[in-house]
Amino acid sequence: MFRTIFSSTFRRRAAAALALLVAVMLVLPLTLSGMPYIQNVFILAFYMTTMSLAWNLLGGMTGQNSIGHACFMGIGAYTSVLCVTQFGMNPWVSLPIAVLVTAVITGLVFSQCFILRGPYFTLVTIAFAEAVRQIILNWDFAGKAIGVGLPYVRGNNWLLFSFKDRAIYYYIAFAMMVGVYLIMKRIDNSRLGFALKTIREDEDVAAAIGIRPLKYKVIAVVISASVSAVAGFFYACYYRYIDPNIMLQSASVELVLPAIIGGSAFVEGPLVGGILMVSLSEYLRNTFGGILPGINLILYAVVLIVVIRFRPTGILGWYSHSAFRDFLEGRVLGRNMDKNGKEAQS
Amino acid sequence: MDTFLQACLNGLMIGGFYSLMGMGQNIIFGVMKIINFCHGEMLMVGMYLTYVFHAWLGIDPYLAVPLVALTMFLFGALFQHTLITPSLGTHSFTNLLFLTVGMGVLLTNVAQVIFSSDYRTITTGYSSTILSFGPVTVALPKVVSFGVLIVISIALFFFLKYTPVGKKIRAVSQNPIGAQVVGIDSKKIYMITYGLGAALAGVSGALLTLFYVINPTAGSNFGFRALIVVVVGGLGSIPGAFFAGIFLGLLETLVSLFIGPSLRTLVVFATFIVILVIRQNILLRRA
Numbered sequence: 099m100f101r102t103i104f105s106s107t108f109r110r111r112a113a114a115a116l117a118l119l120v121a122v123m124l125v126l127p128l129t130l131s132g133m134p135y136i137q138n139v140f141i142l143a144f145y146m147t148t149m150s151l152a153w154n155l156l157g158g159m160t161g162q163n164s165i166g167h168a169c170f171m172g173i174g175a176y177t178s179v180l181c182v183t184q185f186g187m188n189p190w191v192s193l194p195i196a197v198l199v200t201a202v203i204t205g206l207v208f209s210q211c212f213i214l215r216g217p218y219f220t221l222v223t224i225a226f227a228e229a230v231r232q233i234i235l236n237w238d239f240a241g242k243a244i245g246v247g248l249p250y251v252r253g254n255n256w257l258l259f260s261f262k263d264r265a266i267y268y269y270i271a272f273a274m275m276v277g278v279y280l281i282m283k284r285i286d287n288s289r290l291g292f293a294l295k296t297i298r299e300d301e302d303v304a305a306a307i308g309i310r311p312l313k314y315k316v317i318a319v320v321i322s323a324s325v326s327a328v329a330g331f332f333y334a335c336y337y338r339y340i341d342p343n344i345m346l347q348s349a350s351v352e353l354v355l356p357a358i359i360g361g362s363a364f365v366e367g368p369l370v371g372g373i374l375m376v377s378l379s380e381y382l383r384n385t386f387g388g389i390l391p392g393i394n395l396i397l398y399a400v401v402l403i404v405v406i407r408f409r410p411t412g413i414l415g416w417y418s419h420s421a422f423r424d425f426l427e428g429r430v431l432g433r434n435m436d437k438n439g440k441e442a443q444s
Numbered sequence: 445m446d447t448f449l450q451a452c453l454n455g456l457m458i459g460g461f462y463s464l465m466g467m468g469q470n471i472i473f474g475v476m477k478i479i480n481f482c483h484g485e486m487l488m489v490g491m492y493l494t495y496v497f498h499a500w501l502g503i504d505p506y507l508a509v510p511l512v513a514l515t516m517f518l519f520g521a522l523f524q525h526t527l528i529t530p531s532l533g534t535h536s537f538t539n540l541l542f543l544t545v546g547m548g549v550l551l552t553n554v555a556q557v558i559f560s561s562d563y564r565t566i567t568t569g570y571s572s573t574i575l576s577f578g579p580v581t582v583a584l585p586k587v588v589s590f591g592v593l594i595v596i597s598i599a600l601f602f603f604l605k606y607t608p609v610g611k612k613i614r615a616v617s618q619n620p621i622g623a624q625v626v627g628i629d630s631k632k633i634y635m636i637t638y639g640l641g642a643a644l645a646g647v648s649g650a651l652l653t654l655f656y657v658i659n660p661t662a663g664s665n666f667g668f669r670a671l672i673v674v675v676v677g678g679l680g681s682i683p684g685a686f687f688a689g690i691f692l693g694l695l696e697t698l699v700s701l702f703i704g705p706s707l708r709t710l711v712v713f714a715t716f717i718v719i720l721v722i723r724q725n726i727l728l729r730r731a
Contacts, residue, residue: 217473398546
């Protein structure tokens with residue numbers, strides 16, 4: 099019913115453009131093999147975007163603003179590292195365990211907390227994240243404030259998930275981001291997605307038409323936290339070392355910003371915001387970090403404030419009504435659109 | 445017993461600051477229904493302003509309090525008028541939330557660029573004077589700050605209760621549309637409210653400077669505790685915020701005395717989640 103009919107020209111050209119984009123992203127690390135720093139920026143951008151996509155399921159789609167996602171990621175990262183170091187497991191085995199542990203913890207805690215709405219829910223996510231961080235800070239088993247590290251591995255080792263070659267991390271992070279995006283896109287168009295969006299618009303109306311808000315909110319937070327746990331696993335394997343500071347509130351805030359700047363109402367929002375903002379922020383950190391530490395966060399904050407004030411729907415919200423879209427999709431890709439960006443029937 | 449009394453006194457002192465922060469957060473949350481996530485950062489700005497007044501202009505920290513209050517009031521009113529008010533009502537709660545979050549990130553990092561992340565302190569001739577009341581001792585600045593803070597709390601209570609502006613603020617917080625119907629300019633009230641909240645945060649910071657280190661992240665501890673105070677003390681209640689702040693301060697120091705200082709934050713946050721969930725359950729059952 100909601101399927102739009104695209105002209106064959108547009109479909110062909112859009113597919114070609116997409117294939118070209120993916121091809122560029124895949125070839126890129128090969129050309130950058132001498133520049134580990136640039137590769138690092140891309141890997142970080144993919145990781146942040148993945149986290150932002152995970153946040154957006156709960157924050158953008160369901161309307162439950164969490165400022166505790168770094169904690170979900172942290173639980174996943176800690177579980178997998180502790181499984182490896184304390185129980186001698188293979189990293190690949192620790193991944194499902196990490197996801198499971200994160201899902202169970204968040205499911206149990208938040209099934210009790212979703213009775214709270216709006217700002218009160220946000221407060222609980224902050225308090226939860228801080229409480230978990232404090233537990234780890236006081237827990238000998240988890241390395242307290244010093245943190246825990248994965249053992250050093252020589253060369254590229256797929257079995258132990260450790261690579262000397264950054265390009266492999268690049269491909270894994272890219273695959274993770276694209277995979278999570280496809281999952282989110284799928285959810286967006288599913289019954290679940292419509293239920294979540296209904297809850298975002300009005301919880302009481304959702305309840306009245308037979309959508310149980312509590313059930314769907316718990317589903318959303320469990321999926322979101324599980325994806326964060328996967329990202330946390332990747333983070334731990336990439337940096338080989340984690341400490342409780344990865345769960346700081348500022349980390350949670352930082353990974354929401356791509357979604358807000360890109361446009362939290364769109365599944366693609368975190369994708370656009372993440373790639374743009376993380377690369378810009380890392381560039382600034384690299385260039386000015388020595389003279390003016392914190393300059394990248396100032397830029398982040400200013401962009402965020404300006405976007406919220408003047409383009410409250412984010413970059414994609416602006417794009418969907420812009421002349422640039424007419425040019426890009428109408429002229430270049432040959433799409434038949436009317437003024438509102440809807441498909442013209444021709 | 446002596447350590448217990450000493451802990452209670454320390455708890456009372458620090459709790460007073462949580463109260464004052466909570467009151468500012470309370471009126472902002474009460475009137476505009478937004479969480480002000482840069483409240484702790486505004487405390488930090490208040491601290492640095494006091495530092496600047498003291499180190500550059502030679503003004504005593506306590507004499508700087510009114511100056512800090514005025515500066516922060518203007519800053520808050522400006523922030524409200526140019527950024528928050530245009531986003532109110534028309535857009536989602538998410539945007540408003542992250543607007544204040546963004547402001548917090550901005551303030552912290554601007555402070556870091558200007559003052560670097562070094563720890564700074566203010567020392568005056570009387571800052572190391574110790575008073576002793578029987579078995580317990582307390583630094584003179586703490587007592588003075590606590591006294592000033594009590595006076596400000598009482599003044600705020602009467603301001604909101606009896607003055608025309610205070611009545612208007614309460615009217616807008618109870619029913620914004622009704623308030624507009626009877627001719628209250630709600631945008632102006634928003635400005636005053638946010639300015640007042642910012643001034644209270646700034647004053648808290650100014651009063652803290654003599655016995656607390658000044659650095660760009662000094663406010664984050666207080667910022668979240670102010671929210672706890674709002675939730676525990678009840679919306680719109682100044683006495684509620686006052687006692688909730690004192691309770692929180694006492695809880696913290698007594699937990700560090702009896703269970704251990706490292707578990708202090710954990711206990712506070714866990715208690716907060718439990719209180720929040722239980723309270724909501726009771727409210728729903730009553731409804």
